[in-house]
Amino acid sequence: MRERIAAFARLFLAPRAFFLGFLCAMVACSLAGRKLAQDGFYESFTRIGGTFQVDDTFLLSPAPMVRWIRAHCSRDRELVLVGGSSIMMGAGQPVRRLWSKRLQELLGDGYCVVNLAGPSGALNGFAGTTLGILGHEYKRAWLIADMHDGVVGYSPDGVMTQKHYFWSAYFSGMLEPGFLAHGQDENGKLRVTPATTMSDKDRARLEQLRLGSWLDSWLHFDELWSYLHYRYFTTYYFHNAGRWQWTPRAAWPDYDFEFDEAQARAHRQYADAVGSAAFNGKLERLRDLKTYFAATPSGLKLRENALGMLDTQLKDNIIDASKQNVVIAYITVAPYYTSHLSLDEQSAYETLYEHKAAMFRRYGYHVVRPTLTADDFTDLMHTNPLGGDKVAGVVAAEIRATEAKR
Amino acid sequence: MSRATVAKALIWTAVYGGGFTAGVFMHYALHRLLLATEPFIYISF
Numbered sequence: 001m002r003e004r005i006a007a008f009a010r011l012f013l014a015p016r017a018f019f020l021g022f023l024c025a026m027v028a029c030s031l032a033g034r035k036l037a038q039d040g041f042y043e044s045f046t047r048i049g050g051t052f053q054v055d056d057t058f059l060l061s062p063a064p065m066v067r068w069i070r071a072h073c074s075r076d077r078e079l080v081l082v083g084g085s086s087i088m089m090g091a092g093q094p095v096r097r098l099w100s101k102r103l104q105e106l107l108g109d110g111y112c113v114v115n116l117a118g119p120s121g122a123l124n125g126f127a128g129t130t131l132g133i134l135g136h137e138y139k140r141a142w143l144i145a146d147m148h149d150g151v152v153g154y155s156p157d158g159v160m161t162q163k164h165y166f167w168s169a170y171f172s173g174m175l176e177p178g179f180l181a182h183g184q185d186e187n188g189k190l191r192v193t194p195a196t197t198m199s200d201k202d203r204a205r206l207e208q209l210r211l212g213s214w215l216d217s218w219l220h221f222d223e224l225w226s227y228l229h230y231r232y233f234t235t236y237y238f239h240n241a242g243r244w245q246w247t248p249r250a251a252w253p254d255y256d257f258e259f260d261e262a263q264a265r266a267h268r269q270y271a272d273a274v275g276s277a278a279f280n281g282k283l284e285r286l287r288d289l290k291t292y293f294a295a296t297p298s299g300l301k302l303r304e305n306a307l308g309m310l311d312t313q314l315k316d317n318i319i320d321a322s323k324q325n326v327v328i329a330y331i332t333v334a335p336y337y338t339s340h341l342s343l344d345e346q347s348a349y350e351t352l353y354e355h356k357a358a359m360f361r362r363y364g365y366h367v368v369r370p371t372l373t374a375d376d377f378t379d380l381m382h383t384n385p386l387g388g389d390k391v392a393g394v395v396a397a398e399i400r401a402t403e404a405k406r
Numbered sequence: 407m408s409r410a411t412v413a414k415a416l417i418w419t420a421v422y423g424g425g426f427t428a429g430v431f432m433h434y435a436l437h438r439l440l441l442a443t444e445p446f447i448y449i450s451f
Contacts, residue, residue, distance in 0.1 A: 021422040
């Protein structure tokens with residue numbers, strides 16, 4: 001009896017059967033993920049919002065995204081990739097009145113506009129990486145992004161929420177070698193981010209992310225589980241909401257409603273009434289110009305080398321604006337707030353814009369600036385559909401003017 | 407087929423199934439680990 005128990009125990013603990021099962025599962029899951037990535041599953045894509053909102057439960061993957069773009073934009077059209085921050089994503093704009101849809105209307109069928117802008121993003125990240133993958137396949141490719149008064153980085157992999165997209169494309173060999181070469185130093189090493197902008201914790205996190213993305217390029221776990229999350233079920237606990245979320249991503253609604261101009265204006269003013277604590281708080285932050293300006297007896301003076309970091313980042317950027325077509329739309333803060341600043345402070349913001357725009361132009365970027373009024377904003381910096389239409393107008397005009405010069 | 411062979415086969419299948427399940431969970435865990443490296447940061451002006 002004892003021997004029989006020992007034999008059963010040996011069999012039950014036999015590592016061969018267990019590890020064979022483990023290996024089979026890993027291979028099966030990885031192959032399934034690879035197939036899903038190749039076939040694509042982002043059918044309902046409109047923008048990085050709603051179903052495609054990037055948060056700590058969902059990462060956008062380059063393979064299905066690129067597949068979606070190839071399926072929707074034929075190669076005889078010019079590809080217009082919209083990058084940048086939530087302003088360009090259209091936060092404050094219902095899907096039906098998205099500024100990039102207006103841009104598509106203005107440019108016509110010869111162009112294909114894809115909005116890949118995401119919260120806190122810059123020109124790198126989703127749109128910049130996609131340019132590096134698809135740019136050379138199209139007749140011509142454009143990259144549109146915003147610049148605003150805040151500080152943004154231009155690391156080739158974009159902001160934290162968009163880094164996996166770049167590294168996944170990088171490790172899967174999706175990036176075009178010519179594009180990649182511009183981001184490498186003399187030793188062929190990729191310039192990631194100027195060291196001064198990264199804390200040790202962020203650097204460690206980035207290393208972990210790169211390792212994860214490298215593993216993912218072999219095992220395709222992100223594609224498989226994102227697909228299940230997208231199509232069938234979601235099993236994440238949302239700390240902010242304090243509940244489990246079961247509804248699949250594909251059923252998450254995007255911000256959409258019939259836009260009413262008067263209602264939008266009333267809502268904005270109600271949200272931040274002049275003199276309210278929220279209004280004053282934002283005004284205080286706008287008045288804090290010491291990053292760029294020094295207070296002198298004759299007024300605010302731009303510090304020497306105040307834009308040194310921006311200069312380095314543009315110089316080192318993987319996107320070569322002298323060869324690529326990159327349009328930067330400068331979006332100022334809502335005049336609803338800035339009109340309460342002193343003339344000196346207002347003039348400081350104007351000086352900042354002029355210097356930033358000159359710097360972008362020096363590296364080959366096109367810079368446009370829509371004239372926006374208080375009625376064009378939904379909050380401090382996000383435009384409503386009225387402002388969005390103006391942004392689309394100036395961007396379309398710049399693209400048309402550049403084409404006409406060729 | 408003897409009863410012992412059937413029992414062995416059943417146990418082998420159960421262990422294999424356990425390994426398979428562990429593999430699926432490992433695949434899922436890698437996905438969750440990757441997600442955990444990307445915090446959601448909104449721009450602060």
